[in-house]
Every structure is written in structure tokens, then in C-alpha cells.
Amino acid sequence: MWNFEDRVDAGRQLARELTRRARDDSVVLGLPRGGVPVAAEVARALSAPLDVLVVRKVGAPGHEEVAMGAVGEDGAVVRNPDVIAAVGADEETLAAAEEHERAVVERRAGMLRAGRPAERLAGRAAIIVDDGIATGATVRTACRVARARGAARVVVAVPVAAPSALAGLDECDEVVCLCAPPGFVAVGMHYIDFRQTSEDEVVRLLAGLR
Template sequence: MRFQDRREAGRALAKRLRYLRGHHAIVLGLPRGGVVIAKEIADVLDAPLDILLVRKIGLPGGPELAMGALGEGGVLVTDHDVVRGWGITPADVATAADAQRAELARRTTLYRRGRPPIPVTGQTVVLADDGVATGSTASAAIRVLRARQAGKIILAVPVGPESVLDRLGRDVDQVVCLSAPHRFRSVGHSYGTFPQLEDADVLTLLDDTPNPLRRPS
């Protein structure tokens, strides 16, 4: 399955999640691309929209391949298969993680603008991204939500490898995915257009919602 863009993929996921409308779900997007997906879902569900900040830790010299991820609250997830397969040392992981912590802190300050996250304790949470590859960032986000005592966690992504989705499915209550190709190439390959988003795009999406929990202060 190939999507025209993130908005089309988000609308398709929203149709699968329409049963949650009226059930007080909270929709969280993983910046940057996942916020586009989350916005489409939140609009259909008439649900609060927020972000959950995570940051991929890429391989030295190959940043597109994740060897781990950071999440809000000090969460660190390491993909041990990637680390072993590429001969990455613990020092390499630590150095790369330190570099991404600075970016995670920058985005937290910029995107949240002093506002706390929407409380998720005991709530149904839809965690949305524009796709999964290794699953590291999704794993970090799930750990953050478990630490915040979310009730039911639904991972909603347009595309991802079946093996990764199966693994992530053991850590959440439900996975909703539109396409799990046998020969997965990359998330971007599943889209007709897959532009790099900027900080301003995320801020616009967060402000462009009727839910009072995300109105500018």
C-alpha cells in the first residue's frame, strides 16, 4: 500500500479508529511526522491532541538507521540487534545519546512552551507516528506512557515491518497498521510525497485544534 502523503495516511487510520469517538481517548503524535498523522486522527475522534517527545539515536555515519531512542523523562531504549550487528560499542551509544539529548531538550522547550503534557493516567491513548522501521522510537514512547500510567495504549501507524509490529504489539494493547509489506524498504518509500517537516509545521498543527487542552496559553 502506498499513501499520497501523511495526511491521507492519517485519515485512513482515523477511519479504523472511529470506534473511539466519544470514548475520551487522547491522541499523541511523535514529532515531527507523526504529528500530522495524529492531527488527522484527533480531528475525526474530536479528541485532545498532544505530542510525546522521543529522539532516534542513529548509527555513527548512518543516522537514518536507529540503534536506539531517547524519550521524555530520561527513557533510553537500545536496539541490541543493531548494536551487535554493526559492532557498536557502549561508548559509541553513549556519545550518540548525549548528542540527541540536547536536541530532545530543545524540542521539549520549543513545542511545549511551558505547558505540561496532557495527563494520561488511566486514559486510552492513541500513539501515532508516520511509520515504524526498527521500532526504537515507538518503544521509547511506549515506555514513557507506561511510566505515566496510561490505561490502554493503541499504537497507530500507516506502515511497518510485520516482525517489528509483532514485537511492539507485545508492549501495547492494540496495534493498528494499514500496511505491513513482506519486503519493507523504508517508511518514506510508502509515501508519494514525504517531505522533511520543520518545527514551525509542528507548532501550527498543535495550535490548529478546537480542543481547549491544546489552545495557546
């Protein structure tokens, strides 16, 4: 089932595909935490700056692993109506959950960048990188954040994704995905080593490639 040794291997394979199509003014944006080691390899290959786009899944009450949607920097929000209806969340519950996660987003963005300002995106190509896409809510929110910050072109680049998630991804100009198996179950099943990425590692990678 696996396609990649680890996130570094996935990033290098993804970088080989992107070097043929990336613009000179590209900024590589990793989705923390797991997307940043993948994005770091892409940034190195493209000689492009690396930054993060911090987004947070909005979990269903009592089932936090189920995404009702996601929120990101600059007030961006994406909702999954089917999930919201299935769990029976009302507007008050949903809004409170979004507000909580938005506060986490702002706090984490400042911590991961270690006080540095976000990389300027206005008029540039934003390449949004994650270690994989399951539902698509997080990466869709990231695309909206990049647009809000003035990106002229938004590219989503991932090693693996669920075909259903790719089919609903219309917030970007281009998708680069190495593997979209019809029997997709989970992102981690396509890696031999899918251990959790630490926040210290994210901070170190960002500092080294800014």
C-alpha cells in the same frame, strides 16, 4: 507501491479505523515531526486532544541513519542489541550518544509545545501515531514514555509498517496498522507526497488541537 496521497490522507484513513475502537478519554500523541500531521487528523476525527511524544533515534557512530536504539522524555530508552553488536559500539560510546539525544529531546519538547505543559495521560488511553514504522525503536520508546506517565492503555496506530517491526512491538496493548507489506523497504515508498514536515507546522497543529 504507494498507499497514501500524503500524511493528511493517511491520517484520515487511519482515523476511520480508529473511530470504531477508541475510548472517550483518549489522548492522541504524534511523533514529531512526520507523525504529527497524521495524528492531527486522528485527533480531529475522535474529538480528542493532540500532543507530542518526543523521542530521538540514537544513531551509530559514522552511520547516524542506523538506529542503535532511541531515547524519549522522562528518561525512557530502548536499545537494539543486534545493531549495537554489529557496529561494535562500547558502553561508553552508547551512553554518550544517548545523553546527547536526551538533551535534544528535552529542548525540542519545550519548543514544540510552546511552553505549554504535556497533556495529562494518567488513567487515560494514549494513542501513539507516526507516519510509519521501519525498525520500531522510536515507537517502542514512545510506548514506554506513555506508560511512565501513567497511561492506562497504550495503542500504536500507523498507516504502514515493516512486519518485522510489528512482530517485536510488545510494549503496547494494541496495534492498528493499515498496511504491513511483506516486501517492506521504506515508509516513504508508500506515499506520493512524503516531503519533510516543518517544526512550524508541528507547532501550529499542536496549538490548534490542544
